[in-house]
Amino acid sequence: MPDIQTTASTCCYCGVGCGVLIEHDAQQILGVRGDPDHPANFGRLCSKGSTLHLTGDLDARALYPELRLGKQLARSRSDWDSALDHAASVFAETIAEHGPDSVAFYISGQLLTEDYYAFNKLARALVGSNNIDSNSRLCMSSAVVGYKRSLGADAPPCSYEDIELSDCLLIAGSNMAYAHPVLFRRLEEARARRPEMKIIVIDPRRTDTCELADLHLAIQPGSDVALFHGLLHILMWEGWIDRAFIEAHTDGFDALKALVRDYTPVLVAELCGISVDELQACARMIGSAPSFLSLWCMGLNQSTAGSAKNSALINLHLATGQIGKPGSGPFSLTGQPNAMGGRETGSLSNLLPGHRETGNAEHRAEVAGYWGVETLPEAPGLSAIELFDAVHDGRIKALWIACTNPAQSLPDQTRIHEALATCPFVVVQEAFFTTETCRYADLLLPAASWGEKEGSVTNSERRVSHVRRAVPAPGEARPDWAITCDFARRLEQRLRPGQPSLFDFAAPEALFEEYKQLTRGRDLDLTGLSYALLDARGPQQWPFPEGASEGRARLYADGIFPTSDGRAHFIADAYRAPKEKRDARYPLTLNTGRLRDQWHGMSRTGTSARAFGHVEAAVLGLHPDELSRRRLSSGDLVKVRSRRGSLVLPVQADDSLRPGQAWLPMHWGDRFLKGLGSNLLTLPAFDPLSKQPELKHAGIEVSKAELPWQLFALVEGDVQKRFEALRPLFEDFAYASLTLTGRERPALLIRAARAEAPAAELLARLDVLLGVDHGPVLAYDDPRRTVGKRVRIEQGRITAIRLAGETAARDWLRALWSEGSADDSLRRWLLAPLSAPPGGSRSAGKTLCNCLNVSEAAVCAGIARGLDLDGLKQELKCGTSCGSCVPEIKRLLVTQPVAVSA
Numbered sequence: 001m002p003d004i005q006t007t008a009s010t011c012c013y014c015g016v017g018c019g020v021l022i023e024h025d026a027q028q029i030l031g032v033r034g035d036p037d038h039p040a041n042f043g044r045l046c047s048k049g050s051t052l053h054l055t056g057d058l059d060a061r062a063l064y065p066e067l068r069l070g071k072q073l074a075r076s077r078s079d080w081d082s083a084l085d086h087a088a089s090v091f092a093e094t095i096a097e098h099g100p101d102s103v104a105f106y107i108s109g110q111l112l113t114e115d116y117y118a119f120n121k122l123a124r125a126l127v128g129s130n131n132i133d134s135n136s137r138l139c140m141s142s143a144v145v146g147y148k149r150s151l152g153a154d155a156p157p158c159s160y161e162d163i164e165l166s167d168c169l170l171i172a173g174s175n176m177a178y179a180h181p182v183l184f185r186r187l188e189e190a191r192a193r194r195p196e197m198k199i200i201v202i203d204p205r206r207t208d209t210c211e212l213a214d215l216h217l218a219i220q221p222g223s224d225v226a227l228f229h230g231l232l233h234i235l236m237w238e239g240w241i242d243r244a245f246i247e248a249h250t251d252g253f254d255a256l257k258a259l260v261r262d263y264t265p266v267l268v269a270e271l272c273g274i275s276v277d278e279l280q281a282c283a284r285m286i287g288s289a290p291s292f293l294s295l296w297c298m299g300l301n302q303s304t305a306g307s308a309k310n311s312a313l314i315n316l317h318l319a320t321g322q323i324g325k326p327g328s329g330p331f332s333l334t335g336q337p338n339a340m341g342g343r344e345t346g347s348l349s350n351l352l353p354g355h356r357e358t359g360n361a362e363h364r365a366e367v368a369g370y371w372g373v374e375t376l377p378e379a380p381g382l383s384a385i386e387l388f389d390a391v392h393d394g395r396i397k398a399l400w401i402a403c404t405n406p407a408q409s410l411p412d413q414t415r416i417h418e419a420l421a422t423c424p425f426v427v428v429q430e431a432f433f434t435t436e437t438c439r440y441a442d443l444l445l446p447a448a449s450w451g452e453k454e455g456s457v458t459n460s461e462r463r464v465s466h467v468r469r470a471v472p473a474p475g476e477a478r479p480d481w482a483i484t485c486d487f488a489r490r491l492e493q494r495l496r497p498g499q500p501s502l503f504d505f506a507a508p509e510a511l512f513e514e515y516k517q518l519t520r521g522r523d524l525d526l527t528g529l530s531y532a533l534l535d536a537r538g539p540q541q542w543p544f545p546e547g548a549s550e551g552r553a554r555l556y557a558d559g560i561f562p563t564s565d566g567r568a569h570f571i572a573d574a575y576r577a578p579k580e581k582r583d584a585r586y587p588l589t590l591n592t593g594r595l596r597d598q599w600h601g602m603s604r605t606g607t608s609a610r611a612f613g614h615v616e617a618a619v620l621g622l623h624p625d626e627l628s629r630r631r632l633s634s635g636d637l638v639k640v641r642s643r644r645g646s647l648v649l650p651v652q653a654d655d656s657l658r659p660g661q662a663w664l665p666m667h668w669g670d671r672f673l674k675g676l677g678s679n680l681l682t683l684p685a686f687d688p689l690s691k692q693p694e695l696k697h698a699g700i701e702v703s704k705a706e707l708p709w710q711l712f713a714l715v716e717g718d719v720q721k722r723f724e725a726l727r728p729l730f731e732d733f734a735y736a737s738l739t740l741t742g743r744e745r746p747a748l749l750i751r752a753a754r755a756e757a758p759a760a761e762l763l764a765r766l767d768v769l770l771g772v773d774h775g776p777v778l779a780y781d782d783p784r785r786t787v788g789k790r791v792r793i794e795q796g797r798i799t800a801i802r803l804a805g806e807t808a809a810r811d812w813l814r815a816l817w818s819e820g821s822a823d824d825s826l827r828r829w830l831l832a833p834l835s836a837p838p839g840g841s842r843s844a845g846k847t848l849c850n851c852l853n854v855s856e857a858a859v860c861a862g863i864a865r866g867l868d869l870d871g872l873k874q875e876l877k878c879g880t881s882c883g884s885c886v887p888e889i890k891r892l893l894v895t896q897p898v899a900v901s902a
């Protein structure tokens, strides 16, 4: 038994920022538990956090620097010295020849605060460019603008505790049951304790989050501003506003009043596609609640009206005086684990460290003075979409990408792939070599990842945690701050030789210490924090100025706001419809977002078969009426077209959507599904202020894809290696999807289709890679070679399956594989090729409870026997560990038929 140690750290996924206890033997991570002492989660973890130790297969990790010395060549293994010297030379030459704005950095909300700080100093102080932006542009930038425009500073004013204390909670454009599950658990528990608490959900889809809702407003996509103005109209009419607060602490109310006068209940109900009664009920809940809190996420931010949506919602808080009090306030949920840290350190092109602005000469002078450089660049930097446009048209000639996968996550992927393919020099600093972006790296730098690096992060409630390292990084991977500083020192030798280094940091703590002084006297002042204090007293909220004994749980309790006159501003933006209105050619609106158990581009979660148990493959959801209108059935392959391209994948009836809407998970890019994924379809239009793109509303149309020749394959073992070998073959198919399956014996599962049978040579190559070309394989090929079946059986168990041309037996065979059996019926079926599979078409079904491996079928059977939630928990154990599946079980309890007892 190895010596097991425990290191307290944080979960690397969402902005809840849960504390985890990593169990390890100083070499390898062996397990993970929730940290009972962490104030975000008090020991809870969701289905993603609790399976962290099962992800991150070494076969998928980037282990060594790799360099390509010409676009046509393959990358080959390098060493850190040569790799970083080469990068420094290319950057220095590019800057010398084309100026500092010919290079750019595209970074991530998943970096640690120390990493961010190093990148910012590198771009602004050394390179002299504001071309540094992050994926937070796709995520939180509308919330940043919302807070700054309305309240004066980018600070979510609430604490998690307020979610539990509130009397009325409005959840808008957030599926927190999937995306912030531990907070949702806290809300569920609070609601069980205080059933009188009112919960409103505003989302075009009926999500699992609606399981807690007293009122769900399934508004038309993008109509939130109209809704919020309509609510304010009623609040004013009914006298449910706080005139004293408006008078004492705000300005701009008259202009807003004039605007919302036109947003009558009838008009708003029409614009939003809801009833006047629903609208009135919503206003009544808000207006009559002693405390009112709102939570929101990407349904508001990812929109061409993202800034307006944020401010229109904050208007409701200002008008009712519901801010700065327990259980009240506008509380934006942060997506990534340290998007907050990015905002604090200035990691959007328009920001500087300490909540400063690049456009403000005083701010630039303050930071330049502190860093000891003459000036900071004045020219505005490019935001994510603009930045990749500049790469596309050749203005940016050297691009450094860290901890993000733009070749999957940015809208209009065709252009992004073109841009990356033509950019003269692309550096990718990544933990997993498998991402779509790594394909374009001229220099791939292996980064340490979760459990392997030290630093700090800030979660959604402004709480800073010390992230501790448990094990060494694999291969030659290094922590991000160290890579960045090492490169910066080499670039310094070329750009400012002989001068003292700006990057003389021996450890992340030195970066934190230097950075924190830039927050002194600012709204986020964290000069009172240090690693030692965080270690002694646990995670702390900012502001936490030097000399303070604790951070502040709630901002603006005194009604004074960090604006020039101390007053909060009402913002009067009119409602604007999404950019792509539905029309005859593109009559459906595509909405995209998250699944419960996957994280973004799946570089980490996609290495674990368990994460695919809940949803196995990318499927387009459509309302049943839209399917019948197009003569489609669930499971059919369809071609999905937008103005930017088309994609082939299966369709499924989904009655959580309204007619006219479609839904696709955001996680699939060009790896697990052929064709660049949801962002092939999305549009690059962005909000005029926040520059955040409209990832939630693209016009599309769907039609049947006639691809009768189908392939199904399953092969167990060595999944990552086989994946890499098999993936290239799928260029020959119109549809191809790869996933992992099998909890105990992970296997690769492949589905593909094309119009007619491929050349025999393609199948032969496939068979070699699947291991069904020789050895203990039962095989049948029809004389015309359009139908072929192969099953490999070792020690009485199926270990590989390949069905070509005719796949009716796939579910039956997969079930046999999963049970570990291979009986005589298999041989009989193989030799009588046109007979139906003896097991019928048994469907494998999805795993509902991933912790305890309980399938949806088992839960439905339990419900049919009359079990209620407690009964199901007791008998099947589902929902008793992390609880992530409980909302879904509750929904099944409502919708599944129950046996009627006599």
Ligand SMILES: Nc1nc2c(c(=O)[nH]1)N[C@H]1C(S)=C(S)[C@@H](COP(=O)(O)OP(=O)(O)OC[C@H]3O[C@@H](n4cnc5c(=O)[nH]c(N)nc54)[C@H](O)[C@@H]3O)O[C@H]1N2
Pocket (backbone or CB within 6 Å): 014, 015, 048, 139, 172, 173, 174, 175, 176, 178, 179, 180, 202, 203, 204, 205, 207, 220, 221, 222, 223, 224, 297, 298, 299, 300, 334, 335, 336, 591, 592, 593, 594, 595, 596, 597, 598, 599, 600, 696
């Ligand atoms: N499981 C999981 N959790 C995650 C992540 C993950 O990848 N996987 N990622 C993290 C990150 S970075 C982020 S940003 C968050 C995102 O967290 P969320 O924003 O909660 O997640 P999404 O699924 O992107 O979108 C939320 C909802 O917005 C709705 N929506 C779409 N259009 C509109 C609209 O016009 N108005 C309104 N009111 N609603 C609309 C969608 O139907 C969807 O249900 O999740 C974080 N947590």
Ligand SMILES: Nc1nc2c(c(=O)[nH]1)N[C@H]1C(S)=C(S)[C@@H](COP(=O)(O)OP(=O)(O)OC[C@H]3O[C@@H](n4cnc5c(=O)[nH]c(N)nc54)[C@H](O)[C@@H]3O)O[C@H]1N2
Pocket (backbone or CB within 6 Å): 108, 109, 110, 135, 136, 138, 139, 140, 298, 302, 335, 336, 402, 403, 404, 405, 406, 408, 409, 410, 429, 430, 431, 432, 435, 447, 448, 449, 450, 480, 592, 593, 594, 599, 600, 601, 602, 603, 604, 666, 678, 679, 682, 695, 696
């Ligand atoms: N259609 C659509 N598109 C979307 C969204 C949507 O809702 N719909 N949401 C948008 C949002 S909100 C977000 S936040 C983005 C997310 O988009 P991305 O940022 O592209 O998402 P990830 O896949 O999390 O990328 C993080 C990368 O960092 C790598 N990594 C992990 N740990 C480390 C580390 O410690 N160091 C380094 N250097 N690398 C590491 C991971 O392997 C991964 O490839 O997607 C956006 N795109």
Ligand code: SF4
Pocket (backbone or CB within 6 Å): 011, 012, 013, 014, 015, 016, 017, 018, 041, 044, 045, 046, 047, 048, 049, 050, 179, 180, 181, 182, 183
């Ligand atoms: S809610 Fe889940 S994914 Fe988010 S930080 Fe906590 S454990 Fe991680």
Ligand SMILES: [Mo]
Pocket (backbone or CB within 6 Å): 138, 139, 140, 335, 336
């Ligand atoms: Mo995000």
